[in-house]
Amino acid sequence: MKKRSLKFLALALTSALMVVGFTGCGEKKSAGKNKIGMVVSTLNNPFFVSMKEGAEKKAKALGYELVVLDSQNDPAKERSNVEDLVQQGVGAVLVNPTDSDAVKNAIQVANDSEIPVITLDRQSNGGTVACHIASDNVKGGSMAADFILDSLKDKKEIKIVELQGLPGASATRDRGEGFHKVVDGKSNIKVVASQPADFDRQKGLSVMENIIQATPKFDAVFAHNDEMALGAVKALKAANKNVIVVGFDGTGDAKDTVKKGNMAATMAQQPSVMGEMGVDNAVKIIKGEKVQSKIPAELKVFKK
Missing domain, CATH: 3.40.50.2300 (Response regulator)
Incomplete structure (x- = not known):
């Protein structure tokens, strides 16, 4: 009788531990x-x-x-x-x-x-x-190109510099695709330089400095993001060059720079x-x- 009671108690304890363990696991999953x-x-x-x-x-x-x-x-x-x-x-x-x-x-x-x-x-x-949330980057690239061409519509020939984003990023590919859909194939428009600056402000500055040295004559810059655009603005200012700069993102720094007249526009994301x-x-x-x-x-x- 005593052995049966001990056996019953052991089984009861085992069951209780299993319930506690299961409940604890359930709580962790719920958390x-x-x-x-x-x-x-x-x-x-x-x-x-x-x-x-x-x-x-x-x-x-x-x-x-x-x-x-x-x-x-x-x-x-x-x-x-x-x-x-x-x-x-x-x-x-x-x-x-x-x-x-x-x-x-x-x-x-x-x-x-x-x-x-x-x-x-x-x-x-x-x-x-499950879900992808993004701006229409292709459309944004086209919007940037349209803005540049409209701003320079009185010029017979338009020369543009493109600062690309991080190679391999979909935003780089899509913004570039939208931009080139508008500017490519037009006899009076030429992209005189197109180089990556990795979405980085400092790289935007240094790449822009190199482009200014190699290709000094151009009318506008399209940067795939605002950080590169702001770097380009700094390089252009140091070189005393007055050209249209268009960025992409709508960051606070970029908007302030646009308001001051040092940057023409940014394709503002949210x-x-x-x-x-x-x-x-x-x-x-x-x-x-x-x-x-x-x-x-x-x-x-x-x-x-």
Whole structure:
């Protein structure tokens, strides 16, 4: 009788531990559902800082924890960041890719753990993505070209310099595609230089300095983002050159420079809105709701 009681007690304790263990696991999983991960290509760029702040604001309003990690423009770190978020048990991951090809390795990490992924601003050329939120970069490139041509319509011949973004990034490809759709094939328009400056202000400055030395005669500069445009403005000012400079993003620094008349225009994106939209759609996915596979963010020409 005593042996039977001890055996019954042991079974009861084992069952209780199993229930506790199961409940604890369930709580951990549930906690992850209130946590969203965000991997940003670089926080050394005001555009992506604004995107992060928009996401943080929306997450707080919806009662979700947002974990933001900086990839520092390094695809290897990007993958490591996603692995870290998977370990933390996030319910969804927002990814602003460093490179559209390389990011598929990071996205596959989330896919393998069945964690939904939303890409922001730059798309991925691989992996499963639930939703992509971005401005129409092709349209924006065309808008920039149209602005330049309209501003210089009285000139018989128009010479333009193009500062390209980070090679491999979808934004670089798409903005360049839109720009060239408008300017290519026109006998009175010539792109006299087209070089990458990696979306970086300092590189925009140094590349622009080199172009000024090699090709001193041109009428306008189209930079694939505002950081490069601001670097170009500095180089042009030092060289006493008065040409039209058009950027892309609509950052605070760029808008201030446009207002002062030192830059002609910027194709203004709304990065904070992209961040908000990213979190909003991540929450919908976590709750089991359907979302659109592609969601556009509005673009507008910001000029003086």
